[in-house]
Structures are given as structure tokens and as C-alpha cells.
Amino acid sequence: MGIFQRWCTCIVLVALVLALVSSVAALSPQDTPQLPLDRGFQQMYNLEFPAAHATFRSYQQTYPADPMGYVSNAAAYLFSEFDRLHILESDLFIDDKKFDGRRKLTPDPALKAEFEKELAKSDELVAKILAKKQDDKNALFSQIMANGLRGDYAALIEKRNLASLSYMKTSRAIAQKLLAIDPTCYDAYLAIGVENYLLGINPAPVRWILRMTGAETDKEEGLRRLRLTADKGRYLAPFARLLLAVAALRDKDRQEARTLLAGLAKEFPGNQLYVTELARIQ
Numbered sequence: 001m002g003i004f005q006r007w008c009t010c011i012v013l014v015a016l017v018l019a020l021v022s023s024v025a026a027l028s029p030q031d032t033p034q035l036p037l038d039r040g041f042q043q044m045y046n047l048e049f050p051a052a053h054a055t056f057r058s059y060q061q062t063y064p065a066d067p068m069g070y071v072s073n074a075a076a077y078l079f080s081e082f083d084r085l086h087i088l089e090s091d092l093f094i095d096d097k098k099f100d101g102r103r104k105l106t107p108d109p110a111l112k113a114e115f116e117k118e119l120a121k122s123d124e125l126v127a128k129i130l131a132k133k134q135d136d137k138n139a140l141f142s143q144i145m146a147n148g149l150r151g152d153y154a155a156l157i158e159k160r161n162l163a164s165l166s167y168m169k170t171s172r173a174i175a176q177k178l179l180a181i182d183p184t185c186y187d188a189y190l191a192i193g194v195e196n197y198l199l200g201i202n203p204a205p206v207r208w209i210l211r212m213t214g215a216e217t218d219k220e221e222g223l224r225r226l227r228l229t230a231d232k233g234r235y236l237a238p239f240a241r242l243l244l245a246v247a248a249l250r251d252k253d254r255q256e257a258r259t260l261l262a263g264l265a266k267e268f269p270g271n272q273l274y275v276t277e278l279a280r281i282q
Contacts, residue, residue: 036062037072045238046270049080067125067142071149074118077111078149084108087156107157115153119146137185140178147171186232189225190240197222197247223247238264245277254281 040055056073063069081087085105122142129139151167154160175191199210200219207217216222223244230240245260258281265274 037068040072040076044076044079045268047079047083047272048270049076049083052076065125067122067129067139068145070118070122070125071142071145074115074122074149075145077115077118078153081108081111081115081153081157085157105157105159107153112153115149119150122146135177135181137178137181140174140181144171144174144178147174186229187237190229190233190243192216193222193225193229193240194243195222197226197243201250238267249281257281 036055036059040052040059043049043052043055053073053076056069056076059066060069060073085107087105123146126139126143126146129136130143133139147167147170151164151171154167155164172191172195175188179185179188179192196216196218199215199217200207200222202210202217210217226240226244226247230237230244233240241260241264245257245264248254248256248260258278261274261278261281265271265278268274
């Protein structure tokens with residue numbers, strides 16, 4: 001695999017997890033009303049997409065000035081497309097050759113239109129909020145979400161790796177700003193863990209080139225950050241565990257992967273992805 005091709009593979013993997021990171025707010029309960037959003041994301045993770053959309057639209061009506069309602073609904077549209085196209089399967093991300101050879105998919109144009117409409121509304125609200133308060137955590141996280149989701153759509157559905165890279169860089173910069181404001185947002189450490197781990201699994205020459213671009217490529221540091229989110233994260237702990245399961249599979253540690261996937265399957269019984277992945281390695 002060429003250096004550029006391998007780099008693009010890692011970039012897209014980062015974008016994937018950033019979308020997962022972006023799928024829930026890493027904010028404390030006092031920052032924004034959480035219960036309706038929690039319910040919507042739980043429905044989304046259980047693949048109950050019509051119910052998730054209904055919950056997020058109800059939230060939009062109750063809190064029309066909160067960009068989280070719109071970007072969250074966009075996440076539900078994206079995940080429903082991922083589910084329809086069978087994108088989030090571990091063997092795609094464990095087997096580099098299979099990932100590189102993945103085909104360009106045919107998106108649902110109506111769903112994409114709804115996806116973009118929700119993101120545009122979120123962008124509009126974020127701009128208004130940040131014009132008045134540049135360090136607003138809710139607006140910053142909504143901005144991270146929008147860029148992560150767009151990067152995911154570009155990479156995993158449209159196979160536009162370079163466009164995804166641009167979105168990823170923007171998301172990372174905003175995430176660093178958010179962590180500087182509130183370093184106790186344990187969920188936000190997932191983004192740091194993802195970058196270090198996924199770029200850190202490259203050969204040494206590739207890691208050197210990536211570091212020259214300002215990337216972080218320490219695999220062990222990445223795993224430490226992921227475990228921190230898995231242990232202390234409020235919303236992103238399940239996704240930290242999912243990525244740790246993928247890391248375990250790449251390292252041939254099937255027992256660790258089984259333990260992590262079994263916990264996820266129990267927590268989200270409506271999502272057969274975890275059950276399928278668990279059966280794959282039994």
C-alpha cells in the first residue's frame with residue numbers, strides 16, 4: 001500500500017470516529033437540556049430511526065435556538081444511511097486492503113437533502129451564537145459535529161478522502177479549543193485518542209510524514225485516551241469501547257474484543273451490529 005493511500009485510509013477512519021464523537025454532546029447537564037437528546041441518541045443507536053427523528057424534531061420545537069437539535073437530527077440521517085449501506089462493519093476497518101478497495105456507494109438523494117438542510121440550520125444558529133460568545137461550548141460542539149458528519153459522508157459514502165481530510169482538520173481544531181475551555185469533558189478526549197491510535201498504527205516512515213503535517217501518531221497514547229473516555233465518558237464511552245474492540249481485533253486479542261462487544265450488545269439490544277460482530281469472532 002502506498003504512503004498516500006495508507007494515509008487516506010487512516011484519515012477516513014478518523015473521520016468515521018469523529019462522526020461518532022460528533023453524535024452526542026460532550027457537555028454537562030447544566031449547559032443544555034439533555035434528557036430529550038439522550039432519548040433520541042439511544043433510539044438512534046438502537047437503529048430506531050423514525051423514533052429518533054421524531055424526538056429530535058420535538059427538541060427543535062422546544063429549543064429552536066439550540067443548534068444541537070438540528071445537528072443531532074442530521075446524525076440520525078447519516079446513521080440511517082450507514083445502516084442501509086452496511087458501512088459500519090468491523091472487517092472493513094480491520095482489513096486495510098478491503099478498505100482501500102471499497103466501492104463508491106449510491107446515496108439516497110432525498111436523505112442527503114434532509115441531512116444538508118439540518119446541518120445548514122445548525123450552521124446558521126452556531127454562527128449567531130459564536131458572534132456573541134466565542135467560547136460557547138454548546139455551539140462549539142455543534143460545530144465539531146457538523147464538520148465530522150460532513151467528513152463522514154464525504155469519505156464513507158462518496159469516497160472523497162481529501163474532502164474528508166479538510167473537514168477532519170477543522171473538527172480537530174475546534175475540538176482543541178473546546179478542550180482548552182473545559183478539560184474535564186472526558187468525551188472529547190476520544191478525538192485525541194482516535195488520531196493518535198489510528199495514525200500511530202502506520203509504519204514509521206508514514207508516521208514521520210504525518211507528524212510533519214502536525215498530526216499526533218502515538219499509538220499507546222491513543223489507547224490511553226480511548227480508555228479514559230471508555231471509563232469516564234458520559235456519552236461517548238460506548239464508542240470508545242467500540243474502537244477499543246476494533247483495536248483489540250487488529251492486535252489479535254479476541255478475548256478483549258469479545259468482552260467489549262458483549263457489553264455493547266447488552267447495552268444496545270436493538271442494534272444487531274454488535275451481535276453480528278460478536279458472532280464473527282466467537
